[in-house]
Amino acid sequence: MSSSVDTAIFVKPPTRVSAYLDWLQMLTGAGLIMFMWSHMVLVASVNIGPNVMNTIAYFFEATYMAQVGGPIIAATMLVHFILAARKIPYTSEAQGVIWRHARMLHHTDTWLWLIQALTAMIILIMGSVHIWTVLTNLPITAAKSAMRVQGGFWGVFYLILLPMVELHVGIGFYRIGVKWGFIKRSGRKKFHRFENIWTGVFILIGLITIIRLWTLPIAGN
């Protein structure tokens, strides 16, 4: 017998990975929330005038923010997905557990999480398709966006993607607030109501923008 057995091998060494991943999940989420809201506001500039949108788009391309920032946003989205997906059950058994649990509990915040998980899957696919289509077809102009939407397929595409993104982002905003203790018990109800209205406003702005693009005369823009 050479040496004694190292029993310490069975003791799990302390690790900080969970903390780092939780930070990253929150920070990528917060970053994407800010991006999505800014994105909506910028695209909605077409409602003021196609030229306003064109000028903003030109600015982002002339400064290479679209060419560099676009792929960074796509990568952030993927990282955020991988981090948050750690919480989503992968086996049908666990999926059944959370589904039955939500149906039993009649609890809004639990349902909101299921909506977040479901919209995440749709955004992952449709968001990627959207980013690919836009970034491989630069420069962004109001006329090109209008043409895409007026084709019909993309119009419906964005009518689906819009509420998915706004719901996911709005719920995520609320969740970060309560999860990280920024919102206390006393402020939760108010904050929840604010989040609902805020999300509603952004869906409305999005709808108006889609309608505007659908009805925008393409020639001359």
Next chain:
Amino acid sequence: MSRQLKFNIFRFNPEDPKSEPHTDTFMLEETPSLTLFIALNKIREEQDPSLMFDFACRMAICGSCGMVINGRPGLACKTLTVELPEEITLMPLPVFKLVGDLSVDTGTWFRQTNTKIESWIHSDQEFDPESVEERMENDLANSIFELERCIECGCCVASCGTANMREDFVGAFALNRISRFIMDPRDKRTDPEYFEVVGTDQGIFGCMGLLACEDVCPRELPLQDQLGILRRKMAFVGLKNIFKPKEKGRHRRF
């Protein structure tokens, strides 16, 4: 004219090989100030003596009578039937081991979890039975007591999405409990030592913030606030030590 209440009650005796999980229906006339605890006792006395459920104190102190009441975990003794519709469905708390019908074994789970998070004051001070008790600021004592009010009924765990999906998640109960020790100056554990206990995905970072615990807690413990404070604290402890080498092995013994 008082209401006729219809009780749908989950029935299953794991000890009996012939028993199949099913629901039994009982009718009971509503009386003034009727609680579920009284109703269940009436049903057992007058209709079915084999009905299993737990109770001890009938005043929301012992935490024995936690059950799922129309979908929501709560205490039978604290729930008045006037607050409920005519049809009342009672199920045992999930997550915990079923003893039979509405009775679950919360004791084993709480014992294990308390052991896991080392739920006691860690001190290297020699105990002197002769000395005067150490003094504490009244405000601090009150805020510790606020969290101490937990009765270990299991409602927060049963209502938690994470705890339902993952067996190893310690739940709001344990996170609240650790917050109580963090506040307590008599506990000599350092932040990195608390981090070792709850700075994991089984601890605070496993919490998804669904806040069902906050919404069902029969004692109305400030779980949302405590979990938020704990997440921030533990997240910063993790970050603060990002460039420090990991300590080997488990934390010091007291």
